[in-house]
Amino acid sequence: MGVVPHRGQVSDMLESVSFLNIEGKPSPMESTVLPDTEEQEAYQPLKVFLRVRPFSVAELENHESQGCITIEDGQTAILSAPKESSAVKNSERGIGNSVHRFTFSQVFGPETTQSEFFEGSMKDIVRAYVNGVNGLVFTYGVTNAGKTFTIQGTSKDFGILPRSVDVIFNHIRGRQYLKMNFKPYLSNAVKKLEEAQVKQEEAIKSAVLASLKEETESISNSITNMCGVESTSSNCTLKSLPSDSLDNNFVPLDMYRTKMHHRTQASVWISFCEIYNEYVYDLLNVLSTSKAQKRRVLRICEDQGGNSYIKDLKWINVQSAEEACKILKIGNKNRSFACTRMNEQSSRSHSIFSIRLLRLTDEPQPHVLGVSELSFCDLAGSERCNKTQAFGDRLKEAGNINNSLHILGKCIAALKQNQNPKMKPSYIPFRESKLTRLFQPFFCGKGKACIIVNVNQHVSTYDETLHVMKFSAVAKQVIQPIRPKNFDYFPPKVVGGNSKPVVHFDANIAVDDFPDSTETSTEEEVDITILSHEDLLKTTENLKEKLVAERQSKLLLEVKIRKEMAEAMFRQLLETEEAWSNRLEDMKDSYEEKLESKFEMYKEAIKKHAYVCAMEQIEDHYVPIEEFLAEQEKVEDRENKILQLEKQLDEQSGRLLALGSPNPDIPTTENNMELDLMNKTMKRANEGLQKQCKEKEELIRALKLKIQKLNETLLEANEGYRKMAEENSQLKHTIMLKDQEMNSLQNWAKRVLELEETVSSLQKELEEQKKHFSVEELKQQKARKGLLANLKSTVAATAGTPLGKGWGKHEDASSSSRKHVLWAHKTKE
Numbered sequence: 001m002g003v004v005p006h007r008g009q010v011s012d013m014l015e016s017v018s019f020l021n022i023e024g025k026p027s028p029m030e031s032t033v034l035p036d037t038e039e040q041e042a043y044q045p046l047k048v049f050l051r052v053r054p055f056s057v058a059e060l061e062n063h064e065s066q067g068c069i070t071i072e073d074g075q076t077a078i079l080s081a082p083k084e085s086s087a088v089k090n091s092e093r094g095i096g097n098s099v100h101r102f103t104f105s106q107v108f109g110p111e112t113t114q115s116e117f118f119e120g121s122m123k124d125i126v127r128a129y130v131n132g133v134n135g136l137v138f139t140y141g142v143t144n145a146g147k148t149f150t151i152q153g154t155s156k157d158f159g160i161l162p163r164s165v166d167v168i169f170n171h172i173r174g175r176q177y178l179k180m181n182f183k184p185y186l187s188n189a190v191k192k193l194e195e196a197q198v199k200q201e202e203a204i205k206s207a208v209l210a211s212l213k214e215e216t217e218s219i220s221n222s223i224t225n226m227c228g229v230e231s232t233s234s235n236c237t238l239k240s241l242p243s244d245s246l247d248n249n250f251v252p253l254d255m256y257r258t259k260m261h262h263r264t265q266a267s268v269w270i271s272f273c274e275i276y277n278e279y280v281y282d283l284l285n286v287l288s289t290s291k292a293q294k295r296r297v298l299r300i301c302e303d304q305g306g307n308s309y310i311k312d313l314k315w316i317n318v319q320s321a322e323e324a325c326k327i328l329k330i331g332n333k334n335r336s337f338a339c340t341r342m343n344e345q346s347s348r349s350h351s352i353f354s355i356r357l358l359r360l361t362d363e364p365q366p367h368v369l370g371v372s373e374l375s376f377c378d379l380a381g382s383e384r385c386n387k388t389q390a391f392g393d394r395l396k397e398a399g400n401i402n403n404s405l406h407i408l409g410k411c412i413a414a415l416k417q418n419q420n421p422k423m424k425p426s427y428i429p430f431r432e433s434k435l436t437r438l439f440q441p442f443f444c445g446k447g448k449a450c451i452i453v454n455v456n457q458h459v460s461t462y463d464e465t466l467h468v469m470k471f472s473a474v475a476k477q478v479i480q481p482i483r484p485k486n487f488d489y490f491p492p493k494v495v496g497g498n499s500k501p502v503v504h505f506d507a508n509i510a511v512d513d514f515p516d517s518t519e520t521s522t523e524e525e526v527d528i529t530i531l532s533h534e535d536l537l538k539t540t541e542n543l544k545e546k547l548v549a550e551r552q553s554k555l556l557l558e559v560k561i562r563k564e565m566a567e568a569m570f571r572q573l574l575e576t577e578e579a580w581s582n583r584l585e586d587m588k589d590s591y592e593e594k595l596e597s598k599f600e601m602y603k604e605a606i607k608k609h610a611y612v613c614a615m616e617q618i619e620d621h622y623v624p625i626e627e628f629l630a631e632q633e634k635v636e637d638r639e640n641k642i643l644q645l646e647k648q649l650d651e652q653s654g655r656l657l658a659l660g661s662p663n664p665d666i667p668t669t670e671n672n673m674e675l676d677l678m679n680k681t682m683k684r685a686n687e688g689l690q691k692q693c694k695e696k697e698e699l700i701r702a703l704k705l706k707i708q709k710l711n712e713t714l715l716e717a718n719e720g721y722r723k724m725a726e727e728n729s730q731l732k733h734t735i736m737l738k739d740q741e742m743n744s745l746q747n748w749a750k751r752v753l754e755l756e757e758t759v760s761s762l763q764k765e766l767e768e769q770k771k772h773f774s775v776e777e778l779k780q781q782k783a784r785k786g787l788l789a790n791l792k793s794t795v796a797a798t799a800g801t802p803l804g805k806g807w808g809k810h811e812d813a814s815s816s817s818r819k820h821v822l823w824a825h826k827t828k829e
C-alpha cells in the first residue's frame with residue numbers, strides 16, 4: 001500500500017510552493033514569500049488570509065445568497081450589508097456604512113481548493129518551519145465558516161494540517177531519527193531519555209494509537225488517496241524531481257543554522273490539546289470509559305526564559321504522516337463538541353495541534369541542533385452569545401470563547417498601537433487568557449504567525465462576519481518582529497532522564513546564553529523540577545538573599561507605618577480635642593443665649609401679665625375723666641353751697657340771738673313763723689348735704705379698695721419675678737455643670753498625651769528589638785557557611801545602607817514626635 005508519500009514529494013512541494021505555481025510560472029506571492037534580506041525577514045506584517053466558504057445546496061435553497069461578499073481582487077474583499085443586518089439599520093441612522101472594503105495578504109474565493117489554499121497560504125510558514133523557525137497558524141471566524149475544514153479538511157479532502165505533516169515527513173525522509181530517546185521538554189528544551197523511559201514512551205504511544213486501531217486502515221487509505229488525488233496537482237508533478245533534491249535542500253538549511261557541515265536527522269513529536277472554558281485539556285489522554293471521571297486539567301507554566309508551555313502535556317513521537325493523522329483523529333474524538341443552533345458539529349473549544357521537530361546530528365551519539373514548533377489552532381466560533389441563543393453551559397462556553405477572542409483582539413490592537421512611535425505604549429494583555437498566553441511568543445518575535453480568516457456568505461451571520469473582518473483589518477496592520485536566527489534565540493537546552501542538563505550540543509551556544517533564572521518572575525508559575533542541582537542551589541541562595549532583603553525592607557516598612565500611624569493618631573487626637581472644645585464653647589454660648597432670651601421672655605410675659613391685670617381692673621372701675629371732673633365740680637359746688645349755707649346759718653343764728661331781746665319794732669308771732677321755716681329749710685339742706693357727704697365717702701372707700709387690689713396684683717407680679725429669678729439661678733447651675741464637663745474633657749486630652757508618650761516608648765522598645773534581631777541575624781549568618789556567603793556580605797553592606805540610616809532616622813523621628821507631644825502638652829497646659 002502506498003501509505004507513505006513519494007520520496008521526493010516533500011522537498012518537491014516545498015520547492016514548488018516556494019517558487020512555482022501549477023503551470024510552473026512564478027507564483028504571484030513570490031515576492032512576499034521569499035525575503036531577500038535579513039532586514040526584510042526581521043519585520044514582516046502579520047499575514048492574514050481570507051477564505052470565503054462556498055454555499056452548500058441547502059443554504060442556496062434557503063436563499064442565503066444575497067451577494068454580501070464580493071471579491072474585488074486577490075487582496076480585497078467588499079462586504080455589502082444585507083437588508084436584514086444591523087449594519088444597514090445603523091447606516092440608515094447615520095452610524096457606519098453599509099459597504100466595507102477590507103484588504104488581506106491574500107483572498108481565497110469559494111472556488112479555492114484545499115490544495116490551492118495550502119499552496120497560497122502555508123508554504124511560507126512550513127518552509128520557515130523546516131528551516132527552524134517556529135510557526136503558528138490560527139483560524140478565526142464565526143461558527144460554520146469553515147475553520148475546521150480549512151485546518152483539518154475531510155477524509156477525502158485534507159486541510160492544511162495533514163498537508164503540512166505530509167510536507168514535513170517528506171522533507172525529513174531518509175533523515176528520520178527513529179529512536180525515541182530525545183523528547184521535547186518544556187517550551188523548547190530536549191530531554192534525553194533513559195532506556196526505561198524510552199520503553200515507557202513506546203507504551204504510551206501504543207496505548208494512544210490502540211484507541212484508534214480499527215480506523216488505521218481507512219486513514220492509510222485516505223493518505224494514499226490524498227497522494228493519489230494530488231498526483232495530478234502541482235505537487236505530484238514534481239515527483240519527477242531528482243531524488244537527491246531532498247538532501248540538497250536539507251543540508252544547506254543545517255549549514256545556515258549550525259555552520260557545521262555534518263548531516264542532520266530529525267525526530268517528530270506531536271501534541272494535541274484544547275482550551276475549553278479556560279481550562280487546558282490534553283486531547284491525547286486515553287479517556288476512561290467511566291463518565292464520572294473528570295478530565296485532568298493542565299497548567300500553563302513558564303520556563304526560565306519566560307516561555308509558556310503546558311505542563312504534563314503528552315508529546316507522542318510519530319514516524320509517519322499517517323501516524324500523525326491517526327493522532328489527530330484520536331484527539332478529535334476527545335474534543336468537546338456541543339450542538340449550538342448554528343452548527344450541529346460546532347466546536348466550542350480552541351484546539352491546538354503542535355508538531356515539534358528536533359534536529360539532531362547524524363552520528364552514533366547524536367547532538368541536538370535545534371527544536372522548532374508548528375502549531376495549528378482551530379479557534380472556537382466567534383459568534384456572540386445572543387446570536388447562538390445559548391443558555392446554561394452553552395452560555396458559559398460562549399462567554400469564555402468571546403472573552404478569550406476579545407482578549408486576542410485586545411492584544412492585537414495593543415500590538416498595533418505599540419508599533420506607532422507617536423503613541424504611548426500600552427499594556428498587552430497576553431496573560432488575561434490561556435490562549436493569548438500560549439500565543440504570546442509568536443507575537444514577540446519567537447516565530448511566524450499567520451491568521452486565516454474564515455467567512456461564510458450567510459445573510460444571517462453578516463454582522464458577525466463584519467466583526468470578524470474588522471478584527472482582521474487590525475491584525476493585518478501588526479508588524480511581526482521575527483528573529484532571523486531562530487535557533488540562537490531558542491537554544492535547545494538538553495536535559496537527561498532525571499531532568500538535569502546534560503550537554504549543550506551546539507558549540508555556538510554558551511551556557512551563559514541561557515536565560516538567567518533570576519529573570520523569572522517569582523509571581524509566575526515556575527516549574528522548579530526543571531532545574532538542575534546547581535541551579536537549585538543557586539536559586540535557593542538567591543531566594544535566601546531576597547528573603548533577607550525582603551525581611552529588612554518589611555521591617556523598615558513596618559517601622560515607617562507604625563511611625564506614620566502614631567503621628568496620624570496624635571494628629572487625630574489633637575483634632576478631636578480641638579473639635580470638642582470648640583463644640584463646648586459653642587454649646588456654652590448657645591445655652592447662655594437661650595437663657596438670656598428666656599429670661600427676657602419671662603420678663604416680657606410678667607410685664608404683659610401685670611399690664612393685662614391692671615387693665616382689667618381699670619376697666620372694671622373705669623370712670624371717664626369728663627364724668628369725674630363733672631362730679632368733682634358738683635362736689636365743689638356743693639361744698640361751696642354748704643359753706644354758704646353754714647355762713648347763712650351762722651348769720652341766722654346771730655340774728656336769732658339778737659332776736660332773744662324783744663324788739664318792739666317786730667311783731668313776735670311773725671318772727672317765730674319765719675324762724676321755723678328757716679330751721680326747716682336748713683334741716684333739709686343739712687340732711688341733703690350729709691347724704692352727699694356719705695356718698696362721697698363711699699366713693700372714696702371704693703377707690704381705696706381699688707388701690708388695695710392693685711397693690712395685691714403688684715405683689716403677685718413680684719412673686720412671678722422671684723420665681724423667674726430662681727429659674728435663672730437654676731440655669732446658671734446647668735452652665736456650671738457644663739463647665740465641669742469641659743474640664744473633664746480637657747483631662748481626657750491630657751490622658752491622650754500620656755498615651756502618646758506610651759506609644760513613643762513602645763516604639764523605642766521596638767527599635768531595640770529590631771537591633772537585637774539584626775544582631776541575631778548576623779550571628780546566624782556567621783554560623784552559616786558556604787550557601788549564605790553572599791548573604792553575609794549583603795548584611796554587612798546593609799550596615800551602612802539606608803537600613804542603618806533608617807533606624808537613626810526613625811529615632812530622630814520618634815524623638816521629634818515625642819517633642820512634638822510634649823510641646824503640645826505644654827501648650828495645652
Ligand SMILES: Nc1ncnc2c1ncn2[C@@H]1O[C@H](COP(=O)(O)OP(=O)(O)OP(=O)(O)O)[C@@H](O)[C@H]1O
Nearest residue numbers: 053054143144145146147148149343346347380381
Ligand atoms: N471551502 C469549503 N468548501 C466546501 N465545504 C466547506 C468549505 N468550508 C467549509 N465547508 C463545510 O462547511 C461546514 C462547516 O464547516 P466547519 O465545520 O469547518 O466550520 P467551523 O468554522 O469550523 O465551525 P465551528 O466553529 O463550529 O467548528 C462543513 O460541513 C464543511 O464541510
